[in-house]
Amino acid sequence: MSVLTNITLKVWRQDGPDGQGRFESHQVPEISEEASLLEMLDIVNERLVEEGREAIVFDHDCREGICGTCSLMIDGQAHGPTKGAATCQVHMRVFSSGDEIVLEPWRADGFPLVKDLMVDRSAFDRIVEAGGFITSPTGGAPDANLIPIPKPVSDASMDAAACIGCGACVAACPNGAASLFTSAKLAHLNLLPQGQSEREKRTEAMVEMMDDHFGSCTNHGECESACPKEISIDNIALMNSDYLTSKFKNRKKLAR
Amino acid sequence: MSTNAPITLDSKIPEGPLADKWQNFIANEKLVNPANKRKFKVIIVGTGLAGASAAATLGELGYQVEAFTFHDSPRRAHSIAAQGGINAAKNYQGDGDSIHRLFYDTIKGGDFRSREANVHRLAEVSVDIIDQMVAQGVPFAREYGGLLDNRSFGGAQVSRTFYARGQTGQQLLLGAYQQMARQIGLGNVKLWNRMEMVDVVNIDGRCAGIVCRDLMTGEFSSHAAHAVVLATGGYGNAFFLSTNAMACNVTAAWRAHRRGAAFANPCYTQIHPTCIPQADDFQSKLTLMSESLRNDGRIWVPTNPDESRSAADIPDDDRDYYLERIYPSFGNLAPRDVSSRAAKRMVDNGQGVGPLKNGVYLDFADAIDRLGEQTIRERYGNLFDMYERITGENPYNEPMRIYPASHYTMGGIWVDYELMTTVPGLYAAGEANFSDHGANRLGASALMQGLSDGYFVLPYTISNYLAQWLNKPIPDETHDEFLKIESENRDRFKQYMSIGGTRGPDYFHRELGRIIWDYCGMDRNEAGLDKALSEIPALHAEFKKDLKVTGGDTSINQTLEKAGRVDDFFELGLLMCKDALVREESCGGHFRSEHQTDDGEALRNDDDFAHVTAWEWSGDAEAPIEHREPLNYEEVEFQTRSYK
Incomplete structure (x- = not known):
């Protein structure tokens, strides 16, 4: 030794x-x-x-x-x-x-x-509280095998769900943005069939809560290389696309 | 002396045949109507699987819930580290599983020392847990057809374990945390983070609330409620070196015990067979390698204690695949207690491997030959990476080295069928209670029990107690008893600060852990336990004289936090040894070397010890009062556990 x-x-x-x-x-x-x-x-x-x-x-x-x-x-x-x-x-x-x-x-x-070396990361909890969940009250769930989920879809969701919420992505980002964290939380749920009903509402709420606390993403990619779980920045692209879709749909509703 | 009310153990098991008891309870329990639920406040301490799922569900039902965690975020609770999986009697594999089989396996795995009715209920609700977790988005492993995949685990002959790579605990905790986060967002649950519960307050014979210390400011505060749930995990860190997270502690449970909650079977501790062996003396934490690895890995040691060749160069004839040899029908999947003891014997016999000869091999060479490296990588990739990072060795090329370590505690706060402690209105859920695993827990059953208690048991049983308090006033935080206990705790923490000795709390924790591991670990005997019972109080006295805590008490002080937790581990450690001493038999994780068969297996004594030992606090840590709850088996017959 x-x-x-x-x-x-x-x-x-x-x-x-x-x-x-x-x-x-x-x-x-x-x-x-x-x-x-x-x-x-x-x-x-x-x-x-x-x-x-x-x-x-x-x-x-x-x-x-x-x-x-x-x-x-x-x-x-x-x-x-x-x-x-x-x-x-x-x-x-x-x-x-x-x-x-x-x-x-x-x-x-x-x-x-x-x-000293300790910081307050509770803003991450605020982002999850804003919409990082699937509404499914205890007791009312259908049989777990009722909805088959293709393995690649489930695997992609798991890749994102592996996020440990440590905040390295924010610390590594020159803008102090929390896009990798938020997009990983979103991709975990937005990719699954169970997550579709609230997909747009969830994306809007979480992105806007994120913007209240953190800086803006300019695609440096530092977050991905710092991530201890090697979560992909592709999730950020998915988040941006979902955000656009949800905003667009809401505008249509407003216009009516 | 203790001023607590005398305790009686009434397990409140419902009437009827075993399979109907839970439904009978639900049919007859008292309910609180939806509009009235707002009038009740429930405090949940701890936000792991049991705490978060209970907070989410009770919040959803309409109770005012306040959840307390000493972490910065509820998602940090140690449930997150569970790797392997969660059991459920879904029988999706069509391999002969059923609720009865899961029930029976759990009773047998627990060496016939758990309560039949509780275990049956656990097996019943296991199927609902999987449905619930999938609905809330837990990405369990799936087959290519899209249906859920299962694996097998120690102590079972069916594949009933659901998993999410090697991160099942993480995914389940995130699921429960997200459900709780939703309730926090809706205002139904109030979250208190970085708040440590330091005491329980009882007024007029019922639990009236808790006292907390704000870790950020050092301030003490009281919190009154109609009911309090402790979901604060186990006490495995009493051993100092364990697979538990650094902050895991017994304080909440122990303080409740000192206020009248009986503590049951503290000697039932689980030593997990597959951890990375200790590398040196100052190591602070051991790392678990999931038991699921035993599905494909083969455990062996060299036959010759003086073997000097590297693992790959040792031919099969010079290897002892001892689990396969001794337990042919379960082989490498023998239950945890059995596997751990077998490994200890090999190492004690000089056949250990590695630089300190303190491990056994867990070898994947055959599985890699049979299935290919890619398949093994898909199944266990993250565990292999973790192993390589810690040891610097690549387990695809050479076998892993493993050794048992403290991992889980089956003992805990005594609860009745409704999960209520001996203090009315005070509940305990998850690992913090003693209820379902008897003397040994099967793999993948901890997650099942935590979620069962939080999602599917407490939400039903708590209304049965609360109903009687509808529209009756309860004491608030200005009551004298709250003020008194708050001030007692303020003094206690001031005292830690003012001793001014020479050693920090870690030193005492390490020394205490060594005593408990040596005399109350995998192998116990009367002489050793007697020794521990005299050494622990002496070390505790030294702690009270020689402790040194630096820093202040008005901002975060991790040394002070640790001092309070170590103080409680001393008293708990005494009770563990006392309990191990009076249980004159070997069962599950409790192995008394005086009580073994000719071939070294655990020898139970059902005539004298088929009971739960529940200890009452007497006011003197060295003189606890023993109570017994007999275990009456209606359905199952006692059998000698055999995995041969």
Whole structure:
């Protein structure tokens, strides 16, 4: 088992949303390459507490890349250098001895800073609350096999549904746009037969809620390459097309 | 001393033949009419599968619902990490499944230590869950013809498991979360995020509400309601190293226990057979590899403990496919407790593999030969990728290394048939309760139980209690008892801050976990448990003297949050060991080495232990009061579980 030596962490510390932020350096003399980056932070934090200093605040939970809680800019990249992985899945073996690693919070207007490396991503919940569901009251559902769904359709829906809601797409976007997140939520439901009745209403409501909180998409594609679940920006095209359709249909209704 | 009311265990199982009990309950329960539902407030703590589905459904029905989560978003709950699938007795494969078979498999899988009526109801509503989840847009795996696909899971001889790639828990949780989000948007559910429940308040013999700590501001607040549902998950993190998420904890359940909710079967913990072995001492979390992998993977160890060749170079003659050898009819799909113990024996015997010799092989070479790499990639691609990222090894080329780890807890808050605890008006749902899995849970049954409790059981049973409170005033947050308990908790957290010792909460958690794993893990005995029962209080005393919490208490402080949770794990850990000590038999996940057959299988004692042990808080963590609920089987006959 090899060990990395002499790692320097440059960590963003900020007491609160209005506080003055600063970088703080921490030395890690030795760390096993089997350790994850967050396990290294755990060790640094334990040491800080023992020294009487405040631990670095960062969001994390499942540590297996599915809950979407972790969120770090690692050397300027959302979720760091490992492709298709969340921050908690970045292991020290991707770094080398003597490296300096820079850790910052998500930086986006839609995600106000809470403290240190933690941000507030509740705007994502507002987008889902606006329409990210299929209305199906408990108990009234027909037999599950009543509507066959072609496998490619179901697979495409699942590809989009794999989104973990971490916000890397927003953090990576130069405009702080949430188009990849919103379009993934939309594609998950809009592609399925069950999702058709509310397709237009859903698209309009979610897109407009998104616009209230986040910047506009200009097709940079940074979101796709930062996404830990490698969700395709094709979903954004589908969202734009559905949005246009729903607006057009509504205008027709207005004109009547 | 405890000032709680004395408890009695009345399971309230409805009359009639087993298969009719649930319908009989529904036919006779008290209802609240739609216009009156607005008059009742229900608090749901936790927003995983059980909590989110309960909040969504109760909100839909018209109750005023308030949902509390300590996460930033309800969608982060640990249900999201379940990989493999969800069982349902749909018999879509025409392979002989039925409600009765799912019921029987669950009772047998639980080693005849669960309540018959609850399990039968679970099997009955399992079919509705799949319909409901598909209707709300869960993209389950499908066949090319467009119908739903199934796979098989440990402990079953039929294919009844529905799945969404290796992310079934995620998709089901998103489904339930979206239904709840709809109710939040409509104003029927109020969401409180980053709020941790720290206590339960009982007034005049009923649960009157909860006290919470706002994690962002450190402020304490009271919340009154007609009924409170705890859907706060299990206590697997008592072991420190587990597959649970970092924040999973027992605090809500434990605080409810201290206020009078009996805690049942805490020694029934599930050690999952297929996790990635620990790589070093400071590891903070273990990662599960879905049990579904055992459908195509073959488990083996080298016959020779001194084997030095790499896996591929070891010929078949020098391999021991021990599960296939010992349990020919279930083979690699033997239930979790059985598989875990077998792996432990191999490793203890020196036949372990990997740099620390602390794992066994899970080998896909035969499946790849038979089905092609592409098919295996389609079935398990994301799990293989996950494995490679963590270990740096490619499982398409060399076998995975796996070892058991703490994963799920069958024990939990005691509930009656209506999911009510021993405190009137306080309910427990999902993993937080003890109800359906007996001494061992079968794979793909946790998601089923969480959704069953939240979607299809609580919405029926809660009205049976609420009806009596129609138009009667209940105490609000200004009641003295709320103020008193709020202030007790304020003092408790101030105390953590002011100890000023030398060690952070993680240190104590790691040490506690080591004691519980060593003496109350996969293999338990009287001497070890006695040792744990003396070491835990000593370590707890040290915690109270030597804890160090830095930072303030008016903004987010993760060290302080952790201190409160570790404090509760100490008392729970004691109860786990106490429970394991008095249960003088081996059953399911509880294996006492004094009680085994000649060939090392669990030896149950149905004459003396066919009961639920429910513990009452006495005011002294070292002297809990034992109660017993006998398990009367009407339909099923006790059998020795055999997977051979």
